[in-house]
Amino acid sequence: MAKTTANTERTEVSEAQIAVHWKEEAYYQPSEKFKAQANMRDAHILEKFGLDKFPDCFKEYADMLTWFEPYRTVLDTSDAPFWKWFVGGKINASYNCVDRHLAKHASKAAFIFVPEPEDQPPVAIKYQELYARVNELAALLRGLGLKTGDRVTFHMPMVPELPITMLACARLGIVHSQVFGGFSGQACGSRIQDSGSRVLVTMDGYWRNGSLIDHKANADIAVRTAKDLGQAVDKVLVWQRYPGTYSAKTPMVPGRDFFMNDLLKEYTGRTVEPVALPSEGALFLMYSSGTTGKPKGAQHSIAGYLSYVTATSRWILDIHPEDVYWCMADIGWITGHSYIVYGPLANAATSVLYEGVPTFPDAGRPWRIAERLGVNIFHTAPTAIRMLRKLGPQEPRKYKYRFKSMTTVGEPIEPEAWRWYYDEVGKREAVITDTWWLTETGGFLGVTVPAIHPMKPGSCGPGAPGIHPVIYDETGAEVPKGSGKAGNICIRNPWPGIMQTLWGDRDRYVKTYFSKYNRNPSSKDWRDWPFMCGDGAVQAADGYYRILGRIDDVINVAGHRLGTKEIESACLTVPEVAEAAVVPVADEVKGRVPEVYIAIKPGVQPSQDIIDRVIRANEEVIGKIARPKHVYIVPDMPKTRSGKIMRRVLASISNRRDVGDVTTLANPDVVEQIRTLVQGKDVIATKDELPEDIAKFGQAE
Numbered sequence: 001m002a003k004t005t006a007n008t009e010r011t012e013v014s015e016a017q018i019a020v021h022w023k024e025e026a027y028y029q030p031s032e033k034f035k036a037q038a039n040m041r042d043a044h045i046l047e048k049f050g051l052d053k054f055p056d057c058f059k060e061y062a063d064m065l066t067w068f069e070p071y072r073t074v075l076d077t078s079d080a081p082f083w084k085w086f087v088g089g090k091i092n093a094s095y096n097c098v099d100r101h102l103a104k105h106a107s108k109a110a111f112i113f114v115p116e117p118e119d120q121p122p123v124a125i126k127y128q129e130l131y132a133r134v135n136e137l138a139a140l141l142r143g144l145g146l147k148t149g150d151r152v153t154f155h156m157p158m159v160p161e162l163p164i165t166m167l168a169c170a171r172l173g174i175v176h177s178q179v180f181g182g183f184s185g186q187a188c189g190s191r192i193q194d195s196g197s198r199v200l201v202t203m204d205g206y207w208r209n210g211s212l213i214d215h216k217a218n219a220d221i222a223v224r225t226a227k228d229l230g231q232a233v234d235k236v237l238v239w240q241r242y243p244g245t246y247s248a249k250t251p252m253v254p255g256r257d258f259f260m261n262d263l264l265k266e267y268t269g270r271t272v273e274p275v276a277l278p279s280e281g282a283l284f285l286m287y288s289s290g291t292t293g294k295p296k297g298a299q300h301s302i303a304g305y306l307s308y309v310t311a312t313s314r315w316i317l318d319i320h321p322e323d324v325y326w327c328m329a330d331i332g333w334i335t336g337h338s339y340i341v342y343g344p345l346a347n348a349a350t351s352v353l354y355e356g357v358p359t360f361p362d363a364g365r366p367w368r369i370a371e372r373l374g375v376n377i378f379h380t381a382p383t384a385i386r387m388l389r390k391l392g393p394q395e396p397r398k399y400k401y402r403f404k405s406m407t408t409v410g411e412p413i414e415p416e417a418w419r420w421y422y423d424e425v426g427k428r429e430a431v432i433t434d435t436w437w438l439t440e441t442g443g444f445l446g447v448t449v450p451a452i453h454p455m456k457p458g459s460c461g462p463g464a465p466g467i468h469p470v471i472y473d474e475t476g477a478e479v480p481k482g483s484g485k486a487g488n489i490c491i492r493n494p495w496p497g498i499m500q501t502l503w504g505d506r507d508r509y510v511k512t513y514f515s516k517y518n519r520n521p522s523s524k525d526w527r528d529w530p531f532m533c534g535d536g537a538v539q540a541a542d543g544y545y546r547i548l549g550r551i552d553d554v555i556n557v558a559g560h561r562l563g564t565k566e567i568e569s570a571c572l573t574v575p576e577v578a579e580a581a582v583v584p585v586a587d588e589v590k591g592r593v594p595e596v597y598i599a600i601k602p603g604v605q606p607s608q609d610i611i612d613r614v615i616r617a618n619e620e621v622i623g624k625i626a627r628p629k630h631v632y633i634v635p636d637m638p639k640t641r642s643g644k645i646m647r648r649v650l651a652s653i654s655n656r657r658d659v660g661d662v663t664t665l666a667n668p669d670v671v672e673q674i675r676t677l678v679q680g681k682d683v684i685a686t687k688d689e690l691p692e693d694i695a696k697f698g699q700a701e
């Protein structure tokens with residue numbers, strides 16, 4: 001595995017498989033210094049987690065947790081593919097992240113909160129104080145009548161009150177469902193309805209790009225949306241960004257809205273015993289986009305999930321209690337749940353929480369934070385790396401921080417961006433782990449074990465310990481490594497971090513992730529149930545995987561999954577719009593961004609006003625992150641004879657590629673009209689092939 005290669009892999013295009021041509025990248029080795037201190041130094045770790053040792057190898061993960069009662073069965077497959085891990089055990093996630101550290105680490109910071117305004121100093125919350133605040137809040141939630149199994153939705157920004165509320169829920173077995181703070185009130189409302197939450201936790205305001213945003217306004221929209229969908233919210237619990245001051249303009253609704261800080265006064269000093277919960281109880285829901293317009297609530301377990309994120313934080317992120325670890329993701333996404341809150345805290349880490357945008361007030365901000373707080377493990381996404389590189393390529397040199405390890409997550413990273421990350425941000429000292437995984441998988445799937453495997457820019461690496469990926473073609477045949485061919489990447493076996501189900505939708509869980517490659521629907525043998533991740537991938541001869549992107553109708557915008565159906569339905573809320581089609585366009589910074597094509601109803605005049613309202617509709621229904629790059633009003637959509645919109649043709653036009661043969665369409669002439677509208681009169685299409693995810697886009701149609 002350690003040899004440097006520089007050959008070009010074979011190229012071939014067929015119906016079922018998109019061939020992938022790319023240059024092999026040279027390996028980078030971890031430094032001796034890093035290796036000497038790493039938590040995981042066993043060169044045989046992957047063999048120790050070989051399929052022949054499955055599932056018992058994962059006992060080692062369970063052993064990293066503190067149990068109230070031991071488990072009896074490592075993996076119960078009786079309700080396949082709804083896997084149950086560590087069955088019979090009793091455990092509490094809040095206890096494992098907080099209480100058990102008090103003996104040794106009471107006065108160490110659990111979180112360091114960095115407000116966006118640079119003149120407001122960072123605030124450290126020690127484990128002892130975290131314990132007090134989690135307990136008081138748990139007492140309050142119990143006082144409100146909430147109990148084990150109830151769902152509570154949060155719509156919180158990046159502030160310490162978010163993990164504190166998560167841990168208070170976990171203490172009681174209340175299932176939290178945090179909706180990304182940047183999502184709109186409507187998006188939050190539909191998730192409230194799906195989860196059946198009667199309580200919403202929010203904050204009055206937060207800082208973003210230099211302004212204090214009125215966030216409470218979104219709570220009112222969320223409650224109204226949920227009500228329209230049939231779910232009543234009884235209480236909205238409002239944290240104050242500055243306790244004692246109300247930072248929003250939107251009025252509080254008497255009898256429904258309460259300030260947390262007022263309610264908490266009654267609970268000062270109160271403690272609540274962590275409830276001994278079954279291993280397979282639900283810890284939280286995390287909604288994510290898929291092929292249909294309805295987001296799916298991935299339900300994660302207490303013991304399996306926590307053991308998985310604890311072990312991967314220790315072995316892959318290489319977190320030691322004395323490290324200062326900073327993950328720049330938002331807790332509103334799975335990365336934040338697993339690798340800002342649960343994984344790091346279970347390891348008694350100091351985890352940095354930054355409220356704002358990385359480039360505020362300038363592209364030196366992350367490096368100033370790292371220098372000031374002594375951050376030595378840094379975790380971010382390719383989008384942020386590209387942005388920071390673009391705005392301040394020399395900035396990192398000005399600061400004296402030193403990282404020992406760095407992570408990237410959420411999107412494929414181009415080798416060029418990887419090298420800047422390595423040379424400039426990591427100062428050629430820090431290892432990089434490219435971590436590939438999904439909301440549904442709880443933790444890492446494809447990654448290098450940093451002290452053991454060399455890095456290869458653009459590839460995530462082999463499967464994580466105990467994760468056994470396989471690439472299947474459309475017929476279910478295995479695509480061999482080194483063949484240069486891509487296929488659907490799946491995982492052969494279950495693992496503790498995998499979600500338990502999709503909330504309230506067992507059928508969709510089976511259908512989306514298992515049906516395609518399941519060998520026998522009534523089998524109780526895990527070998528018959530490979531998990532389909534939804535990504536295209538190619539495996540090099542050395543066993544490393546390169547992830548090509550989503551194969552379903554999901555657009556990965558700046559590392560965030562947006563369903564095309566969700567965007568299209570948002571467009572259709574504008575009454576003049578008859579049809580809408582969304583396609584991904586390659587973007588220098590964000591990776592992919594949505595571009596929208598609309599056809600308007602007969603008799604309606606095309607206008608800028610319609611375009612503006614389509615943009616606004618996306619911001620209101622989903623959030624600013626769904627803002628289309630362009631909206632084009634077209635005379636008609638390119639369609640097949642059976643009337644289906646050919647998104648692939650639109651994707652080619654948007655990405656300045658040759659549209660190929662369109663003569664079989666019902667309306668081939670419209671293609672040239674649309675092309676001229678988007679690209680102008682001259683033919684500017686290149687013959688370059690589309691990036692694989694865009695090429696595959698809409699292929700299911």
Ligand code: WTA
Nearest residue numbers: 409410411412435436437438439547549550
């Ligand atoms: C993509 C984020 C390439 C992939 C943890 C996946 C990646 C989707 C990587 C899941 C990576 C994530 N390299 N692609 N290192 N990490 N992806 O659910 O397409 O928000 O299916 O989870 O992001 O996004 P999600």
